[in-house]
Amino acid sequence: IPVALAGRRVTLVVSGGIAAYKSLELVRRLRERGIVPRCVLTRGGAQFVTPLSLAALSGAPISEDVFAATENAGMAHIQLSREADLVAVVPASADLIAKMAHGLADDLASALLLAADKPILIAPAMNVRMWEHPATRANIASLESRGVRRVGPATGTLADGESGPGRLSEVPDILAAIEEMLTPSGRLKGRHAIVTSGPTQEPIDPVRYISNRSSGKQGHAVAEALAELGARVTLVSGPVALADPAGVETVHVETTQQMLDACLAALPAEVAVCAAAVADWRVAAPAASKIKKAAGAAAPRLDLALNPDILATLAKPGNRRPRIVVGFAAETERLVEGARAKLAAKGCDLVVANDVSAGTTFGADTNLVHLVSAKGVDSWPPLAKPAVARRLAEKIATLLDGE
Numbered sequence: 001i002p003v004a005l006a007g008r009r010v011t012l013v014v015s016g017g018i019a020a021y022k023s024l025e026l027v028r029r030l031r032e033r034g035i036v037p038r039c040v041l042t043r044g045g046a047q048f049v050t051p052l053s054l055a056a057l058s059g060a061p062i063s064e065d066v067f068a069a070t071e072n073a074g075m076a077h078i079q080l081s082r083e084a085d086l087v088a089v090v091p092a093s094a095d096l097i098a099k100m101a102h103g104l105a106d107d108l109a110s111a112l113l114l115a116a117d118k119p120i121l122i123a124p125a126m127n128v129r130m131w132e133h134p135a136t137r138a139n140i141a142s143l144e145s146r147g148v149r150r151v152g153p154a155t156g157t158l159a160d161g162e163s164g165p166g167r168l169s170e171v172p173d174i175l176a177a178i179e180e181m182l183t184p185s186g187r188l189k190g191r192h193a194i195v196t197s198g199p200t201q202e203p204i205d206p207v208r209y210i211s212n213r214s215s216g217k218q219g220h221a222v223a224e225a226l227a228e229l230g231a232r233v234t235l236v237s238g239p240v241a242l243a244d245p246a247g248v249e250t251v252h253v254e255t256t257q258q259m260l261d262a263c264l265a266a267l268p269a270e271v272a273v274c275a276a277a278v279a280d281w282r283v284a285a286p287a288a289s290k291i292k293k294a295a296g297a298a299a300p301r302l303d304l305a306l307n308p309d310i311l312a313t314l315a316k317p318g319n320r321r322p323r324i325v326v327g328f329a330a331e332t333e334r335l336v337e338g339a340r341a342k343l344a345a346k347g348c349d350l351v352v353a354n355d356v357s358a359g360t361t362f363g364a365d366t367n368l369v370h371l372v373s374a375k376g377v378d379s380w381p382p383l384a385k386p387a388v389a390r391r392l393a394e395k396i397a398t399l400l401d402g403e
């Protein structure tokens with residue numbers, strides 16, 4: 001049994017469908033691998049497997065109803081996510097998938113899935129026409145854009161005699177998907193990555209500053225995703241309202257100069273990802289004391305100076321240049337052209353071009369991006385920022401492998 005799996009906790013949601021019986025086998029296999037399952041049965045699921053058989057196999061009581069959870073004051077849905085490393089929905093019915101996609105929370109299973117801040121895996125199982133219905137297609141796309149992972153459905157003869165995609169994946173395949181999600185791939189083990197994130201603040205005087213609306217969500221997500229692949233990550237963050245990501249060394253800075261200094265101090269690194277929205281200008285000579293508003297006096301004039309370009313500095317050829325340097329570009333028009341120009345101007349290896357025209361990106365949770373490198377353009381569908389981060393981390397790992 002891989003050490004990484006022993007004692008890991010999976011909350012297993014069993015929803016309705018003839019395939020629900022396979023969850024019993026899954027529970028048995030999870031326990032053989034040292035994984036601790038905690039099962040939640042939906043009303044539909046309970047039509048196909050009994051709470052008793054699930055409880056006996058999992059070695060723990062089964063949770064069925066959000067309102068019956070008296071022992072923890074109705075907080076079972078929070079606890080079932082908080083105490084898990086992963087939430088797996090096996091089988092995931094069309095109905096439960098729809099509820100997840102729309103944020104419904106009228107029973108324990110859907111409430112815990114809405115409250116879950118852990119990775120979620122679904123193993124759909126349903127009739128082929130239900131699977132292929134545009135409603136289900138849209139629900140699946142919506143869940144995947146939020147980072148929900150999926151295994152199956154498999155194609156074959158279904159319980160209702162029809163054939164096509166809709167069969168629950170085989171237990172070993174579901175188990176493999178769970179194990180993969182619980183085991184960081186380690187693709188970036190032994191690598192050091194520097195990530196900049198958030199805005200910078202340039203002081204005007206001791207109380208005022210120039211800044212921008214960057215939330216830092218994307219940069220922080222990239223730092224986390226690189227760490228999940230095993231990299232040692234130094235996150236150099238401007239002032240943001242986000243918690244420091246777990247498993248990452250976070251250096252807090254305010255100004256662009258401080259951000260650059262922190263990046264240079266963190267070298268050497270194999271990877272640098274500049275996701276910060278760096279202030280292009282700073283006040284040339286910030287006042288040492290608060291600028292007073294004198295009655296009748298004219299507004300002060302701010303003399304601005306150019307800030308150093310962190311991305312261009314890190315990407316400059318030399319023996320301390322990280323092997324992969326990634327920049328971000330937010331554009332509203334001629335996105336790819338702009339990104340190509342930036343690639344050349346800054347000397348980086350990859351530019352993640354964000355389409356900010358759709359009113360997404362800044363402060364939002366989803367991102368529409370194109371990856372531009374010397375090799376060409378790779379356009380991704382709209383994805384949640386963590387999903388963009390995970391794909392980018394994988395891409396960086398592939399680029400490093402290819403050297």
Ligand code: C5P
Pocket residue numbers: 196256274275276277278279280307308309310311312326327328329330342
């Ligand atoms: O066109 P722009 O200079 O804004 O390019 C954006 C990219 O450059 C982003 O990756 C951003 O983090 C980086 N950048 C930087 N230092 C600056 C300005 C931008 O690292 N002073």
